[in-house]
Amino acid sequence: MQNKKIFLPLIILAGLLIVVLIMMVMPEERFVFNFKDNVGQWQTSPGTKVRADDDAIALRRANNNFIVVMPKINLGAENYDVAIIDMKQPVAHGGGRLFFISPYNQRFQHNFSLPFDTGGADKFNRIYIDLKRHPAWKGIIRALLIVPATNSDKMSLKSITFVQSNPWTKLRAWMSDFTRHYDPKLGTCFAMASPIFLGKTFNMWFIPILWWLLAIVLLILVIDHFSEIDPRIKRYSILVFFIIFLMLWGVLDLRNNVYYLKAMRRNANLYWGKTLWEKKGINAGDKEYIKFMRFCDENIPKEGWIYNFVPWELPGTASRYLSTTQFYYNMRPDFKRLFRKLEMEPKPYYVYYKPKDKKIKTLSQEQAVLSTSVDILPGEELLQGIRLWRDLKNLEQVSFISKSDEKAGVSILDEKRDKVIAKGKYLKKEKDRVFYEIVPIKKYGRNNPAYIRIANRGERPIDIGISYSTEYDEGNSIIKGKKDNRDLTFRLDYNTKGLKVFKKYNEEAFILTE
Amino acid sequence: MLYFFDKGKKLGSFENLSLSYLIGQGALTLILFWSFFFPFKFRVPSISIVIFILFVAFNRFSFVPRIKTGLRSLQTKNLIVVMLLVLIVFKLVYAFVETGSKPGYSWDASGNWTINSKIYYYVEKNFNDQVSWAITNTNNYPKMISIMHYWLFSWMGEADDQWSNIFFPLSLLCFIYLFYLNLFRARRDVGALFFTYVLISTPFYLYHSTIGYAGLSMSIYLSLGAIYFYRWVREREENYFWMFSLFFAMTTWLKLEGKTFFVLGFILLIYFMWRENMPDKVKRIIKYASTYIVIGLPWQILTIVSQMPSREKLAFHLKYFVVMHHKVYYLLFLNGTWGIIWIGIIAAMLIFYKRLFDKNNIYLALSLVLFYGIVLFAYLMTYDAYFYLESAFNRTWIFIYPLAVFTVGCIVPSWKELTNGKK
Numbered sequence: 001m002q003n004k005k006i007f008l009p010l011i012i013l014a015g016l017l018i019v020v021l022i023m024m025v026m027p028e029e030r031f032v033f034n035f036k037d038n039v040g041q042w043q044t045s046p047g048t049k050v051r052a053d054d055d056a057i058a059l060r061r062a063n064n065n066f067i068v069v070m071p072k073i074n075l076g077a078e079n080y081d082v083a084i085i086d087m088k089q090p091v092a093h094g095g096g097r098l099f100f101i102s103p104y105n106q107r108f109q110h111n112f113s114l115p116f117d118t119g120g121a122d123k124f125n126r127i128y129i130d131l132k133r134h135p136a137w138k139g140i141i142r143a144l145l146i147v148p149a150t151n152s153d154k155m156s157l158k159s160i161t162f163v164q165s166n167p168w169t170k171l172r173a174w175m176s177d178f179t180r181h182y183d184p185k186l187g188t189c190f191a192m193a194s195p196i197f198l199g200k201t202f203n204m205w206f207i208p209i210l211w212w213l214l215a216i217v218l219l220i221l222v223i224d225h226f227s228e229i230d231p232r233i234k235r236y237s238i239l240v241f242f243i244i245f246l247m248l249w250g251v252l253d254l255r256n257n258v259y260y261l262k263a264m265r266r267n268a269n270l271y272w273g274k275t276l277w278e279k280k281g282i283n284a285g286d287k288e289y290i291k292f293m294r295f296c297d298e299n300i301p302k303e304g305w306i307y308n309f310v311p312w313e314l315p316g317t318a319s320r321y322l323s324t325t326q327f328y329y330n331m332r333p334d335f336k337r338l339f340r341k342l343e344m345e346p347k348p349y350y351v352y353y354k355p356k357d358k359k360i361k362t363l364s365q366e367q368a369v370l371s372t373s374v375d376i377l378p379g380e381e382l383l384q385g386i387r388l389w390r391d392l393k394n395l396e397q398v399s400f401i402s403k404s405d406e407k408a409g410v411s412i413l414d415e416k417r418d419k420v421i422a423k424g425k426y427l428k429k430e431k432d433r434v435f436y437e438i439v440p441i442k443k444y445g446r447n448n449p450a451y452i453r454i455a456n457r458g459e460r461p462i463d464i465g466i467s468y469s470t471e472y473d474e475g476n477s478i479i480k481g482k483k484d485n486r487d488l489t490f491r492l493d494y495n496t497k498g499l500k501v502f503k504k505y506n507e508e509a510f511i512l513t514e
Numbered sequence: 515m516l517y518f519f520d521k522g523k524k525l526g527s528f529e530n531l532s533l534s535y536l537i538g539q540g541a542l543t544l545i546l547f548w549s550f551f552f553p554f555k556f557r558v559p560s561i562s563i564v565i566f567i568l569f570v571a572f573n574r575f576s577f578v579p580r581i582k583t584g585l586r587s588l589q590t591k592n593l594i595v596v597m598l599l600v601l602i603v604f605k606l607v608y609a610f611v612e613t614g615s616k617p618g619y620s621w622d623a624s625g626n627w628t629i630n631s632k633i634y635y636y637v638e639k640n641f642n643d644q645v646s647w648a649i650t651n652t653n654n655y656p657k658m659i660s661i662m663h664y665w666l667f668s669w670m671g672e673a674d675d676q677w678s679n680i681f682f683p684l685s686l687l688c689f690i691y692l693f694y695l696n697l698f699r700a701r702r703d704v705g706a707l708f709f710t711y712v713l714i715s716t717p718f719y720l721y722h723s724t725i726g727y728a729g730l731s732m733s734i735y736l737s738l739g740a741i742y743f744y745r746w747v748r749e750r751e752e753n754y755f756w757m758f759s760l761f762f763a764m765t766t767w768l769k770l771e772g773k774t775f776f777v778l779g780f781i782l783l784i785y786f787m788w789r790e791n792m793p794d795k796v797k798r799i800i801k802y803a804s805t806y807i808v809i810g811l812p813w814q815i816l817t818i819v820s821q822m823p824s825r826e827k828l829a830f831h832l833k834y835f836v837v838m839h840h841k842v843y844y845l846l847f848l849n850g851t852w853g854i855i856w857i858g859i860i861a862a863m864l865i866f867y868k869r870l871f872d873k874n875n876i877y878l879a880l881s882l883v884l885f886y887g888i889v890l891f892a893y894l895m896t897y898d899a900y901f902y903l904e905s906a907f908n909r910t911w912i913f914i915y916p917l918a919v920f921t922v923g924c925i926v927p928s929w930k931e932l933t934n935g936k937k
Contacts, residue, residue, distance in 0.1 A: 184721065184725075188721065189620050189621070189622070189721075189722070189725055189727055189909065190904070190905045190906075190908055190909065191718075191845065191849055191850075191851045191908050192717055192718050192721070192850060192851045193849070193850050194849065194850020194853075195850070201850055202850065202853075203847070203848055203849065203850045203853075203854065204848065206854060207847050207848060207854065207857060210854065210857050210861075211857070214857070214860075214861050214864070217861075217865060218864060218865070221865065235932070235933075238865055238932065239932060239933065241861065241865075242861075242932070245854070245857075245858050245861070248854055249712075249715075249853070249854060249855075249858070252853050252854065253601075253715050256715065256717050257601070257604065257605075259717075260604070260605065260608040263608065263611075263612060264607075264608060264611045264612075267611055267612060267615035267616065268611075268615070270615075271615040271616060272615065276617060276674055276676055279615075279616065279617045279676065280617045283616065283617050283619045302640050332632070332636050333629060333632045333633045333636055335636075335637075335641075337651055338637065338641065338644060338647060338648075338651070341644075341647060341651075342641075342644070470653060470823060470825070471625065485823065485825060
């Protein structure tokens with residue numbers, strides 16, 4: 001009896017081993033695209049430095065665009081269900097992507113791509129990608145594009161192999177998907193995706209099964225309540241449910257533990273040994289930006305009145321709403337309200353970074369958050385409190401979000417809202433943003449409170465974009481005659497006349513002052 | 515504080531330590547809050563010295579602690595126990611490594627919590643007589659988290675908003691121990707360790723100990739409030755009543771929702787006193803209310819007197835009732851955030867419903883029902899909360915998640931009972 005107890009696990013283990021060996025030796029078809037041997041059949045992004053390195057190519061990033069394209073691969077999707085990339089990167093467990101062009105798309109697009117985990121750092125990893133997981137992997141695949149992890153400044157590529165896989169290779173691709181590490185993005189604090197299991201999300205596989213099992217168990221309990229059945233039926237049905245539940249839970253937790261191991265490896269690789277500012281630069285996706293913020297903090301006097309003209313749409317940043325890209329969350333806070341309370345008039349400093357127009361013809365002040373819209377009916381108006389960041393004479397235009405074609409009456413009012421200090425003249429509409437040129441009537445200084453007035457003098461409602469965010473603190477809004485907690489989504493554009501450079505970090509980053 | 519509340523010296527050393535950390539966090543931030551109204555130099559070192567003197571004067575710790583951990587009763591030779599401990603420790607290590615590696619990158623952590631801390635820190639540094647202005651000129655959120663960051667900035671000598679997040683995984687560590695200890699007292703078997711492991715296994719929950727959001731802290735204080743209420747009901751020791759009251763009161767110092775959770779605790783108390791026909795009901799209510807008067811009410815009054823902008827007002831969106839429940843189902847079961855835990859929780863409550871409504875567990879069940887009522891109220895009857903169906907709604911369930919796991923831990927029988935049918 002004891003011998004049976006010893007032999008049984010051994011037999012099961014041996015059986016599993018045999019099955020795995022059979023899976024491994026089953027035939028499969030492979031098409032290997034070796035990068036070093038196929039020069040001319042692939043391209044990199046402009047400026048990328050390329051050199052041959054043993055049996056691989058070594059690439060070094062030049063700018064934010066770091067890709068490798070195989071523009072005429074012409075692969076039959078039905079013949080290959082797994083891709084294996086042989087790649088080396090200096091950062092562990094980064095998130096790369098494989099883009100493809102199939103009969104369903106004409107250009108490389110995010111939703112026609114497959115993510116992958118780049119594996120351990122500074123060594124060649126064989127990265128398995130389950131191609132069939134994507135529903136558009138069909139027909140002739142005309143072109144492929146590999147994007148390495150965004151934190152990597154260099155990578156080495158040996159080959160990409162397309163495989164008509166045997167069960168073992170397929171299993172490896174599935175495991176790769178299941179345990180894929182990905183950096184949490186901004187939205188992760190709201191929700192986390194279910195891991196991919198055999199081509200579908202884990203929850204979509206098993207939640208319906210668990211609900212059915214639970215329903216059966218509950219049915220048994222109900223039957224037992226009304227007419228007693230064999231208690232073993234009740235007990236075993238409950239046991240079966242919980243055993244299955246615990247098995248699934250165990251598989252999921254095992255996967256989570258692998259994810260945590262990878263995360264710790266990545267953290268050690270990416271962040272350890274770096275200063276806080278270097279880490280912030282990595283996180284913001286723009287190391288130069290963080291260095292520049294530091295430069296501003298060190299050079300602008302502590303009583304400086306800082307106007308932040310860092311554009312929302314920075315390259316490499318996570319989201320236009322992410323506070324970490326903005327000055328006040330990275331360095332010193334905004335003390336404008338304190339200065340007003342103390343009746344101080346510090347010198348203004350305008351912080352500018354990577355302006356789209358390098359000649360800086362305008363400085364933009366905005367409340368950019370857009371949550372919803374409000375309909376302003378004929379005869380009604382919306383007033384938004386503002387503080388001018390420059391003298392009124394320098395204000396050139398105001399814009400806000402509206403889908404209506406109806407023209408509004410736009411003007412700027414003084415603090416008491418009884419005098420018009422500037423009139424607005426309709427200029428243009430670009431997408432949903434409506435622009436009005438501002439013609440000052442009276443003199444009005446910087447930092448003084450004022451109001452943007454948008455009045456509906458027409459016959460049809462005008463919808464105007466507004467925000468629920470409580471971030472904006474330079475004035476209140478009055479919508480349809482009532483004070484409102486919401487704020488207008490707007491932008492004020494000033495000219496740069498009279499401004500001079502206070503300090504320059506580089507050609508794209510500087511501090512201006514009056 | 516525990517010296518006064520635990521007159522009978524019922525708390526073990528590690529329980530004392532864990533409770534001290536969590537309650538101390540609340541108390542320390544309250545002291546600092548009040549101190550902001552008096553501009554004086556060397557605020558943090560001065561307060562630290564006073565606290566140290568009080569600690570020495572009322573010290574309950576010897577250097578050879580009485581180890582009443584509950585862990586001694588575990589048979590560590592048991593492979594399952596070792597595995598569970600290893601898994602729990604591994605996950606805690608991950609939380610610490612993640613927090614210690616990455617700077618903050620999430621919206622609320624930057625925009626709601628650490629920005630206020632930086633304001634206090636920089637104002638104190640550069641405009642010391644304006645510190646009281648700083649308190650009333652930030653958002654109307656209660657200040658425990660922000661002031662905790664400020665405290666750590668002051669000790670670090672810079673506004674390092676990465677390392678100041680370390681108090682979150684520390685809070686989690688203390689909570690995990692208290693969760694296990696209290697569940698062990700209810701179950702007296704290795705199931706307590708198993709459910710502790712289940713608690714910490716949900717990635718969404720563990721992740722929230724690394725990103726500087728207040729959700730994890732709120733879940734800790736709310737759950738401990740209910741857990742110590744449960745322990746008071748079972749053991750009738752006065753110190754547990756105070757733990758229950760303090761933790762519920764501290765939820766009001768943590769987030770705006772805390773007020774509704776304090777009312778939840780009040781309903782539990784009223785129901786318990788009515789059910790047990792307790793004497794001195796009014797005295798008991800006054801004791802409970804006094805914790806809010808000391809902890810949460812001053813901030814509430816300050817926000818009203820300072821006319822701080824607030825979105826706390828009624829607005830009915832009852833038509834979203836079905837949409838909301840659709841969202842509940844999707845978020846809790848389908849989209850993967852919570853793994854498969856909620857179906858396990860629901861299954862356990864349905865299958866072992868008789869145990870759920872027994873003499874003591876009824877209060878846990880009531881807490882869960884009341885929480886659900888609060889969620890309905892917040893998302894269907896207040897100003898703009900229903901807009902957060904796409905963002906904050908999922909995180910709302912973090913608050914009640916530990917208590918739900920604790921409840922399941924109290925009602926699910928042991929493995930032996932499940933397999934043999936005998937206790």
